[in-house]
Amino acid sequence: MNEKRPSHKGKMVPLPTNSIIPERDLAVTPILECRHLGIDFGGLRAVDDFNLTIGRTEIAGLIGPNGAGKTTVFNLLTKVYQPTRGTILLDGVDTAGKTTAQINHMGVARTFQNIRLFGNMSVMENILVGLHGEMNYSTLSGVLRLPSFFRSERIARERAMELLSIFNMEDTAEALAGSLPYGAQRRLEILRALATNPSLLLLDEPAAGMNPSETAELMENIVKIRDTFHIAVMLIEHDMNLVMGICEGICVLNFGQVIAKGTAEDIQSNPVVIEAYLGKQQ
Amino acid sequence: MKNLKKTTKVDLATYIGVTVAFLIMYALQTGGHLTSSISGQLVPICCFIVMAVSLNLVVGISGELSLGHAGFMSVGAFGGIIAAQSLAETIPSTPLRLVVALAVGALCAVVVGFVVGVPVLRLRGDYLAIVTLAFGQIIKDLINCLLVGYDSHGLHIMFNISGLKSINDLHLEETGKAIIKGAQGAVGVTKISSFPAGFILVMLTLVIVLNLIRSRTGRAIMAIRDNRIAAESVGLNITKYKLMAFVISAALAGAAGALYGLNYGSLVASRFDFNTSILVLVYVVLGGLGNIWGSIIATVVLYMLPEALRQFSDYRMLVYAIVLILVMLATNNDQLKALLGKIIPHRKEAAGNE
Numbered sequence: 001m002n003e004k005r006p007s008h009k010g011k012m013v014p015l016p017t018n019s020i021i022p023e024r025d026l027a028v029t030p031i032l033e034c035r036h037l038g039i040d041f042g043g044l045r046a047v048d049d050f051n052l053t054i055g056r057t058e059i060a061g062l063i064g065p066n067g068a069g070k071t072t073v074f075n076l077l078t079k080v081y082q083p084t085r086g087t088i089l090l091d092g093v094d095t096a097g098k099t100t101a102q103i104n105h106m107g108v109a110r111t112f113q114n115i116r117l118f119g120n121m122s123v124m125e126n127i128l129v130g131l132h133g134e135m136n137y138s139t140l141s142g143v144l145r146l147p148s149f150f151r152s153e154r155i156a157r158e159r160a161m162e163l164l165s166i167f168n169m170e171d172t173a174e175a176l177a178g179s180l181p182y183g184a185q186r187r188l189e190i191l192r193a194l195a196t197n198p199s200l201l202l203l204d205e206p207a208a209g210m211n212p213s214e215t216a217e218l219m220e221n222i223v224k225i226r227d228t229f230h231i232a233v234m235l236i237e238h239d240m241n242l243v244m245g246i247c248e249g250i251c252v253l254n255f256g257q258v259i260a261k262g263t264a265e266d267i268q269s270n271p272v273v274i275e276a277y278l279g280k281q282q
Numbered sequence: 283m284k285n286l287k288k289t290t291k292v293d294l295a296t297y298i299g300v301t302v303a304f305l306i307m308y309a310l311q312t313g314g315h316l317t318s319s320i321s322g323q324l325v326p327i328c329c330f331i332v333m334a335v336s337l338n339l340v341v342g343i344s345g346e347l348s349l350g351h352a353g354f355m356s357v358g359a360f361g362g363i364i365a366a367q368s369l370a371e372t373i374p375s376t377p378l379r380l381v382v383a384l385a386v387g388a389l390c391a392v393v394v395g396f397v398v399g400v401p402v403l404r405l406r407g408d409y410l411a412i413v414t415l416a417f418g419q420i421i422k423d424l425i426n427c428l429l430v431g432y433d434s435h436g437l438h439i440m441f442n443i444s445g446l447k448s449i450n451d452l453h454l455e456e457t458g459k460a461i462i463k464g465a466q467g468a469v470g471v472t473k474i475s476s477f478p479a480g481f482i483l484v485m486l487t488l489v490i491v492l493n494l495i496r497s498r499t500g501r502a503i504m505a506i507r508d509n510r511i512a513a514e515s516v517g518l519n520i521t522k523y524k525l526m527a528f529v530i531s532a533a534l535a536g537a538a539g540a541l542y543g544l545n546y547g548s549l550v551a552s553r554f555d556f557n558t559s560i561l562v563l564v565y566v567v568l569g570g571l572g573n574i575w576g577s578i579i580a581t582v583v584l585y586m587l588p589e590a591l592r593q594f595s596d597y598r599m600l601v602y603a604i605v606l607i608l609v610m611l612a613t614n615n616d617q618l619k620a621l622l623g624k625i626i627p628h629r630k631e632a633a634g635n636e
Contacts, residue, residue, distance in 0.1 A: 078515060104517035116512035118505045128498070129505040130516050135498045139526065142497030143490055149497065156498075196516050 008059070008223045009248045012263050015053055019261060020249050025055030029092040031107075031200045031232040032077070037086035038256075039076055046072045047256045050086070054200070054249070059226055060234045061247030063267075065276060069256040070236045071113055074202050078110055079103050091199065105133070109193035110202035113236070115185045119178030123169065123188055126177045127160040130195025134159070163191045166228075167221065182209045187218075194225065201225070203235040207242050215239055219246050244268065252276065293492045296575040300488065303582075304481040311477060319589060327585050328480025329355075329542040332487045334565040334577040336534035339491055341563065342572035343500065344527035345507030346403070350414030351562050353421040354532040355539035356554035357394050358387030360425055362540025363468045363549065367461045368432040370472065380474050383544060384483065384537045391536025392529055394421070399528040404521050406510075418559050425551035426465045433458025467550030468543065475545035483541055484578075487534050492574060494530065503527050504572075568609060 010022035021030060030053045037050040047069045054060045062070050075081045077088060079100045088095045090106050098106070109130075118126050135156050137148040164170045167187045172180060177188060186206060193201055206222070207215045219242050226233050237243050243250060244264040252260040252267060254276040260267055267273055307324060310316050337351045365386035366379055373379040402413045429440040429447065433455040440452055442464050449460045462468050494500045502523045506513040514520060543549050565584055569576030587605065591598045612618055 080511065080514075100511075100514040101517045101519050104515060110515050112512065112515075116509045116515075118508035118512065120508050121501070121504060125501055125504075129501050129513070129518070132498050132502055133517050137498070139494070139497070139499040142499055143493045145493060153498075192512075192516060 008246055009263075012248060017051060017053055019051065019053035020263070021053055021055035022058050022248055025057055028056045030054060030089075031056050031058075031091055032234070033087075033089040033092075034077075035087045035089070037073075037076060037083055037088060039072065039081055039084045045256055047076065047253075048085075050076075050253075050256075050258060052251055052258070052261070054232050054234060056199075056232060057226060057230055058232050058248050059222065059246050060232070061243040061250040062234060062236045062253060063238070063240075063243055063250060064253035064259075068253040070253055071204055072256075073253070074110060074204055074236065077103075077202065078108060104196055104198075107197075107199035108202065109196045109198035109200075111186070111189040111193055111204055111206060113204040113208070115182075115189055117177040117185055117188060117192070119176070121177055122174050123164070123177050123180065124157070124160055124173040126188060126192050127163055127195050128156055130192040131156045131159060133196060160195070163195055166194075166225065167191065183214050186210070190225075194229065199231050201231055201233045203233065203237075205236055205238065207237055207239045215242055218242070222246060289496055292575070293496070296488060296492070296578070297485070299575070300481075300484060300578065304477075304484075308477060308481075323585065323589070324477045325475050325480045325545045326542060327582060328477070328484050329538040329545075330562065330565065330585055331484050331578050331581045332534055332538035332541075333562045334569065334581045335484075335487050335491055335574055336531040336538070337562050338566045338569070338572065338574060338577045339494075339527050339531045339534075341566050342570075343495055343507065344503050344524055346524065346528070347408065347411040348414045348528070348531075349411050349556070349559050349563070350398075350416075350418030350421075351531075351535055352554040352556070352558035353414070353418040354391040354395060354535035355542065355558070356421050356425060356551055358391045358536025358539030359543030359549060359554065360428070360462060360468060360539075360551070361390030361536065362387035363471055363543045364430055364437070364461055366474060366540075366544055367459065367468075367471065368437055376474050377479070380476075380479055380541075380544065383474075384540045387540025387543075388533040388537040391532040391539070395529040395532030396525075399525050399532075403524040403528060414559075415556070418554075418556055422551045422555055425462070425467075428462050429464055430462040431458055431460045465550070467548060467553075469548045471544060471547055471549065473545060473547060475541050480541060483537060487538075488574065490530065490534070495574075499523065499526065564606070568606070568613070570613075 010024050012020040013023045013026065014020050032052070032054040034050050034052045038048045039046050050073060062073060064070050072081065076083050079095070079098055090108060093106065095103060095106065118129060135152045137146070137152045141148050161170060161173070164173060169184065169187065172184065177185070180188060190203065190206065207218055210218060222233060223246055235247070247264065250262065250264060250267045251258055252273050259276055260270045260273050262270070311321055311324065333351060333355060337348065340346055340348045362383040366383035369379055369382060373382060398413060398417050402410050427442045429442050429449055429452055431438045431449060431452040431454045434457065438452040438454060440447065449463045454460070460469060495504070502518050506518060506520055506523055510520060565581045566577055568584065569578070569580035587602055588598060591601050594601050
């Protein structure tokens with residue numbers, strides 16, 4: 001049923017770098033550009049010669065069999081790992097030598113495959129941590145409870161409630177984040193990432209553990225988030241319904257190497273991809 | 283908004299509880315209804331409450347194990363004593379001199395906290411525990427080598443590393459005073475600490491710590507404790523916030539040390555040894571990690587306990603240990619918690635707040 005939403009997808013055009021981006025994003029600098037990106041763990045080439053360009057408002061998919069290196073790519077993009085080779089450009093700016101926190105300040109926010117919430121804090125507090133950079137009072141005015149503390153906290157709480165309303169989670173605001181159901185924890189992670197005001201949102205298996213109706217709702221919400229915040233979204237996902245339904249450009253990874261790039265139609269009919277997933281036809 | 287109110291309520295109850303306890307004890311003390319042993323414990327209890335609350339900031343809120351908290355108390359105590367003794371003529375007003383001494387003690391501890399914290403807090407794992415453990419020992423030995431005197435020319439400080447020098451090698455004038463005599467510690471200290479001063483320091487500590495953890499800085503510190511990688515991914519500077527918690531904690535311990543040191547006529551550095559650090563850690567763990575009012579109650583009860591167990595004479599510490607184990611078992615018992623939850627309806631919320 002979800003395949004019938006082509007309206008979310010724009011026309012994809014090829015770049016000289018062999019990547020494709022939406023035609024509407026051609027006029028601006030791509031939000032992300034990876035050039036010959038690679039990392040070795042000891043003798044293992046976990047990711048090698050990874051090239052990808054993502055448009056300013058694109059929803060991009062990163063797929064591949066288990067152990068292909070998809071999460072490693074996310075960890076490279078957010079500098080959890082420092083790349084062994086290659087360059088990552090964010091909005092045209094080189095990210096060499098940046099820390100994970102600085103990458104976030106440059107506009108990249110992410111979620112995690114194994115959920116990483118601040119479990120001992122409330123849902124509201126989790127989002128407020130995401131809004132940390134938006135609040136502008138100093139530690140001293142926080143301790144002295146100056147007017148700027150109250151003003152800034154009130155604005156942040158209102159903003160957090162707005163974010164919670166995206167997933168209709170307002171009533172869970174005071175619940176302990178660790179006590180939420182699995183699906184709600186995944187949604188909260190997305191909201192916490194959104195709170196940092198990113199221009200590129202990385203989602204690592206956002207639909208993992210969700211039932212089909214939750215997944216369908218998530219798909220709508222990812223598109224809604226992209227349209228509301230005018231950001232690019234890159235997602236790793238095993239649910240092909242979701243990937244083929246909303247991703248404009250798709251990149252397929254196998255054994256740390258890009259084996260195919262293109263639109264959903266290109267990927268579905270690509271024999272190399274089919275071989276990677278199903279094995280060689282005899 | 284409800285959450286804001288709930289935590290505010292807990293904080294308010296803590297402030298009121300401490301104030302009421304102070305007023306009662308102060309009235310009893312001035313009325314002469316307290317035995318001299320209890321009366322003598324009032325200032326040390328205030329000091330150890332500040333110690334426990336400040337250590338809770340590092341262990342409970344920041345999630346780093348520090349085993350050298352008494353080291354900061356020691357730095358603060360001797361820094362405060364030097365300041366108070368040498369400024370005796372410059373600042374004749376006792377309360378003002380005490381304030382200056384506490385500030386100097388806190389400042390000394392901040393400097394040392396930075397020196398210890400900057401290299402260690404960049405690392406992950408148990409390094410902080412190991413380094414603070416060593417720091418506590420080193421600071422004790424360093425102060426044992428310290429010779430400090432004061433005369434009209436100002437302060438004379440000498441490090442007696444060889445162990446052969448004595449206070450006479452400082453060549454003080456006739457009118458000069460010795461302040462710290464190496465292993466003999468601080469001598470001839472004018473006692474200027476008072477119970478009201480202790481109360482004010484406790485309240486100040488509570489305001490600083492509670493307001494801090496309810497602000498964006500405190501949330502950042504707790505977020506780093508809960509999940510370091512996620513905290514980095516939302517743009518938090520890990521080292522900055524860990525260091526902030528550590529240094530604020532050191533400053534408060536330094537102030538507590540100064541108040542403690544100025545409560546006695548003489549003070550030796552071995553008073554602040556590893557056992558003292560562990561004692562404070564026990565207060566924090568028993569009161570509940572991250573639970574500020576829990577630390578206060580645990581400190582008061584456990585500080586008074588050895589006195590109350592005086593009748594057991596030789597078996598005093600044995601009974602103390604048994605009581606500790608029993609309390610630990612009881613506070614971690616789910617059935618008991620459920621029972622308490624039925625009796626006190628707010629208990630569950632408070633538990634969620636820890």
